[in-house]
Amino acid sequence: MKCRRCRGPAVIDIRRHNAAFCGECFVRHCREQVRRAVDAFEMIAPGERVLMAVSGGKDSLAAWDILLDLGYACDGLYLGLGIEGATAGHVTGDGQQYSKTSGEFARAYAHTRGAHLVEIDLPGDVGFDIPGAAAAVRRAPCGVCGLSKRHLFNRAALDGGYDVVATGHNLDDEAAVLLGNVLRWDGPYLGRQFPVLPATPGFVRKVKPLVRLTEREMAAYCVLRGIDYVVDECPMAAGNRHLAYKDLLNDLELRSPGAKASFLFSFWERGWSHFAADAEGERTELRPCASCGSPTPDEVCAFCRLVQRVG
């Protein structure tokens, strides 16, 4: 197996591209895939400041690494979720220290690279952790976590004067979300699923620079670049539907290499526009949250309501 580019010995084979790469050419290939995604979807304009949300996992650390290498002014943002065994039934083994370990990997990468990492600690700075909050409001932890991340990422970007928040969602993540949205034919969700969410008053732009790269590729990237990351899935996500959809798409990909990427990209080329109006139709008038000032359709925004209920 020879590298498609330099004809040296290859270390990774990408079946959907029908190509193999040596380590150096693979790293360059990953950068080019991010470059293509950023350009095609106009994710980041020249001179803009980017805040990369890093979890300590492979995807977000790889994305940060690539954005820095592509020359973007990109700081990291680590949000400590307080997932460390608070719900003993869910968390086992290494999961006991999940958030602590994740934070250490994010800090270590920032240190090695000499990059700036913004940190927010949910228990210390806001007053609750995800397992405790989920139990208190009797909701699935992934829902409470997503709500908190959306709010705090945006607030941190506004406070720090960043133009755009980037997240580490990869091709597998997006394809699994798309499959879930399609199985329910959820028009508003389909209309909102796009690699760029434009800025609106009170909200910075959000972008997903890894949409052209898979989980497996990001793991290989981190190994080849010597980036240490937390390997375990979040212990609270075990058994969720998203993971089942990933399995189904992996089965499909095994039978027809390229099918997963084609499903996702043909959606953005030909499917998405059919549902854009569904997402628009859901927008209601927004006013400042009485507690934090974020735009919200309600008196108090969903995050501040969560803080009030849990605090």
Add this chain to the structure above:
Amino acid sequence: MKCRRCRGPAVIDIRRHNAAFCGECFVRHCREQVRRAVDAFEMIAPGERVLMAVSGGKDSLAAWDILLDLGYACDGLYLGLGIEGATAGHVTGDGQQYSKTSGEFARAYAHTRGAHLVEIDLPGDVGFDIPGAAAAVRRAPCGVCGLSKRHLFNRAALDGGYDVVATGHNLDDEAAVLLGNVLRWDGPYLGRQFPVLPATPGFVRKVKPLVRLTEREMAAYCVLRGIDYVVDECPMAAGNRHLAYKDLLNDLELRSPGAKASFLFSFWERGWSHFAADAEGERTELRPCASCGSPTPDEVCAFCRLVQRVG
């Protein structure tokens, strides 16, 4: 396990309905599902004459049986495809006599029921068989077969004065086709996928009365009603993509019972309308085929071109 309706001993369990049925109540349940599909999609008006396309398999024989029991004036149409070992590489074992056996089951059912069966024999009446035609034009047999069926079903309905052609496509078939269309985000195909194709000049209405019933349910129906049918899949279809999509959806259904039906029916409720214009956009002006008179965008229709090339 007790029958949901009569509390007698149940013989079949339908997980997506969270219900079990005894034989008699299950047969009634199947009839009601067809009744609901026919009514909801306005498939057949009172007094209309129906031509049921029967292959000799479980689905189309069950559909014919149910439409007769519901009181419709419904004749059968059997099309002999000449699949009997012409392509030795594809056909093995029982497949050697696939079309011959299929025809016998269709005739036996019609005889038992005292129903009228229209017969067309592709080799005898038109001059080619599916394996031979596929080889001659170097196309996949399923494509040549579909083209021939669409043309000949419609011609037989027009010649016999029928108002509507019914086919035995079930919930599994339709969900698999939908998955294939969605994986490619094929707008025109999505826009045409509906349980009723309305009549247009030169084409009778086409309907799929089994869309609310699965393959497994139709097999059980035939067993319970004592209807003998050809069990093998068509030997030429082995390994096609449609079957792989069925496998994927069966995996999904196993994990979340009801997911397959929800995928299909939420498409018709909320997804389909988004693509209706894509199908309209593809329509071009039609004129009579120079050879057979069927409406076609070309000088000679696709079926007559096939006959000319193969003959």
